[in-house]
Amino acid sequence: MELDTLLDEARDLFDETVALRRTLHRWPELGNDLPVTREHVLGALEGLPLQLTLHETTSGIAAVLDGGKPGPTVLLRGDMDALPLHEDTDLEFESADEGKMHACGHDTHTAMLVGAAKLLSARRDQIPGRVLFMFQPGEEGGGGAGLMLEEGLLNVPHAADGSESPVTGAYALHITSNLPTGWIASKGGSIMASADQMLITIVGRGGHASQPHAALDPIPIACEIVQALQTMVTRTIDVFDPTVVTVGRISAGTTNNIIPETAVIEGTIRAISERTRAKVRDGIRRVAEGVSAAHDAQVIIEFHDGYPVTVNNPGSADFALDVAAEVVGAKATVRLPNPVMGAEDFSYVLNRVPGAMVFLGGTGTDRNPATAAPNHSNRVMFDEAAMVNGVAVYSAMALRHLSGPPS
Ligand SMILES: [Zn+2]
Ligand SMILES: [Zn+2]
Numbered sequence: 001m002e003l004d005t006l007l008d009e010a011r012d013l014f015d016e017t018v019a020l021r022r023t024l025h026r027w028p029e030l031g032n033d034l035p036v037t038r039e040h041v042l043g044a045l046e047g048l049p050l051q052l053t054l055h056e057t058t059s060g061i062a063a064v065l066d067g068g069k070p071g072p073t074v075l076l077r078g079d080m081d082a083l084p085l086h087e088d089t090d091l092e093f094e095s096a097d098e099g100k101m102h103a104c105g106h107d108t109h110t111a112m113l114v115g116a117a118k119l120l121s122a123r124r125d126q127i128p129g130r131v132l133f134m135f136q137p138g139e140e141g142g143g144g145a146g147l148m149l150e151e152g153l154l155n156v157p158h159a160a161d162g163s164e165s166p167v168t169g170a171y172a173l174h175i176t177s178n179l180p181t182g183w184i185a186s187k188g189g190s191i192m193a194s195a196d197q198m199l200i201t202i203v204g205r206g207g208h209a210s211q212p213h214a215a216l217d218p219i220p221i222a223c224e225i226v227q228a229l230q231t232m233v234t235r236t237i238d239v240f241d242p243t244v245v246t247v248g249r250i251s252a253g254t255t256n257n258i259i260p261e262t263a264v265i266e267g268t269i270r271a272i273s274e275r276t277r278a279k280v281r282d283g284i285r286r287v288a289e290g291v292s293a294a295h296d297a298q299v300i301i302e303f304h305d306g307y308p309v310t311v312n313n314p315g316s317a318d319f320a321l322d323v324a325a326e327v328v329g330a331k332a333t334v335r336l337p338n339p340v341m342g343a344e345d346f347s348y349v350l351n352r353v354p355g356a357m358v359f360l361g362g363t364g365t366d367r368n369p370a371t372a373a374p375n376h377s378n379r380v381m382f383d384e385a386a387m388v389n390g391v392a393v394y395s396a397m398a399l400r401h402l403s404g405p406p407s
Contacts, residue, residue, distance in 0.1 A: 001126065001403040003326050003396045006119070010391035013115045017387050020044050021111035022093040028082030028100040028107070032138035032147065034059040037080050037110070041135055044114045048121045050133070051157075060148040061135040064156065065120055067402065071129025073156050073165045074401045075353065076394050077172035077346055078113030079106045079139035088378040104375050105175035105362060105382050108390070110135060112173065115391035120398060129402040130165050132156060134349075143307070145345040154352060169401045170355030171320060172346045173390055175382050177372045179361030182389040184324035185334040186358040188314030193244075193270040194277045195306035195343035200225060200288045203298040206261040218263035219252050221295045225265060225288050226250070232283045243280045244270040244341055270341045272309055310347035313354035320356045320397055327396045328389045332361075342375075358393070362386045 010017075020040065029037050038059045045052070050063040059080070064073075087094050087101040095101045117133050134153060138144025154167050179185055202222050207215025226247050237243050245267060252263035269284070271277035285301055292299035325333040336359075346357050363369040364383035373379035 001399050003323070003399065006327055006392040006396055007388060009119050009122070010115060010388045010395070013118055013391060014388055016118075017111045017115040017391060018384050020114055021107050021384065021387065024107035024110055025102045026093050026096050028095050028097055028102045030082055030084055030100055032058040032142045032144050034080055034137045041080070041110060041114060045117060048117055049124060050117065050121070055148055055151050057151055058144055058147050059137045060144060060151070062148070062153055063117060063133040063135070065117065065124065065127070065131040065133070066159065067127025067129050067131070068125035069128040070159055070161060070163045071165065071402050072168040073130040073132050074398045075132045075134055075167050075170040075349065075355070076113060076116060076398055077134040077136060077145070077170065077349065078109040079136045079144070080110045081106055081137050081140055081142065081144065083140055083376060085378050089381050091381065101378065103377060103380050104140065106139065108175050108362070108382055108384070108387055109173060112387050112390040112394060115387065116394035116398070119391060119395045123399070127399065127402060130156065130159070131398045132167060139345055143345055146348045149348055149352065167353050169316060170349050170353040171316075171394070171397045172357050173360050173394060174344070174357065175360045175362040175386060175390070177363045177374050177380055177382070178369050179334070179359060179363065180369055181361050181364050181383040181386045182328060183332045183334060183361035184321070184328055184358060184389070184393055185336050185361070186312065186317045186320050186356055187336040187339070188312050188317040190272040190309050190339045191312050191336070191357050192310035192339055192344045192347065193272050193341045194274070194309045196269045196277070196281070197304040197306060198267050198269055198284055199302040199304070200265040201300040202263045202292055203300065204259070204261060207259045209257040209259055212259060215259040216295075216297055217259045218261070218297060221292055221297050222250060222252060222263035222265055225291050228287045228291055229284060232287050233280065236283055237276060237280060241273050241276045243276050245280060245284070270343070272339045274309060277309065307343040307345045308347045308351065310344045310357055311350055312356040313350070316354050316356040319401070320358050323396045323400050324358070324393050327392050360386055360390050360393070
């Protein structure tokens with residue numbers, strides 16, 4: 001299937017894509033309940049030949065486009081939720097809802113996925129199979145992708161002629177300020193990290209600060225644990241299968257002359273393989289228990305599972321990069337040398353279906369991607385021109401996945 005007109009087709013949709021993106025940007029919503037966003041998306045999809053399933057446990061929307069010929073289903077993901085922070089961009093369409101901002105660019109993802117739905121609907125007759133557009137809430141910690149899977153996202157109904165149409169590939173685009181506008185980047189294997197939380201409570205005995213021997217002070221024990229964790233990481237974890245353990249918060253005590261009963265350490269654990277993810281947890285437990293025992297204190301250790309490692313199927317990542325090179329040019333297509341340590345709940349989809357997470361550059365030519373305000377910043381600004389490439393690449397991955405490479 002020829003892909004050479006896709007950029008022009010995406011360009012024809014640019015004004016509509018920008019308009020939807022700006023509306024979403026102005027009215028950001030958080031978490032899994034995004035009623036206003038959902039209405040805007042449904043409005044934008046109106047009139048397209050899609051079978052819509054409105055999810056009930058979340059504001060997710062599954063929209064299926066039946067092609068003109070039988071074949072499997074390919075999934076395209078766009079996430080829709082915003083972040084809880086004040087926006088400082090001074091854009092004319094900046095957030096009108098104080099304390100909420102589309103600072104991860106999910107507004108662009110949603111608008112691009114709508115654009116791809118329009119583009120592919122217009123080419124419907126040429127599509128051998130189906131496209132499942134996954135409009136997902138709750139990516140920023142809400143686990144929206146997992147909830148959509150639990151609600152049956154992948155149970156695509158049989159085609160009209162009774163044939164099965166299983167989901168055989170899944171692709172997501174994520175805009176990033178780290179790359180020049182319109183560039184496409186990905187890699188096979190691990191591309192994003194797991195993100196778990198640890199909570200360590202050291203339990204001593206409270207008392208008078210002038211008589212530490214009559215109490216059991218948890219604060220120096222907490223300090224020792226924080227230091228020992230970093231030694232554990234560097235001395236026991238393979239540098240080529242790395243982890244990041246960051247203590248982001250320590251809390252203990254109320255004033256200068258009291259020894260408190262407890263001290264609490266909170267932190268995040270990142271890894272890019274499930275092996276290291278498990279190993280570092282064992283290490284944290286060993287260090288916290290061992291140091292506490294050395295000082296005769298009790299310790300309570302809790303882990304809260306976050307998103308798993310996002311692992312691209314190597315073949316799917318190669319495929320996505322090849323398709324992107326064809327659409328946006330080889331010079332704007334990058335094979336990433338390393339994963340990034342952020343986390344993504346598209347990982348749950350990739351644990352079920354082979355596919356790839358793909359980055360889209362979003363920093364305009366007037367700024368430097370190395371120093372531009374990053375994703376999640378109160379000042380991040382994405383170049384809307386990147387959305388032309390995004391719409392075209394989403395569409396191209398779906399078309400080529402279903403039709404196979406040209407013979
Ligand atoms: Zn984010
Ligand atoms: Zn994001």
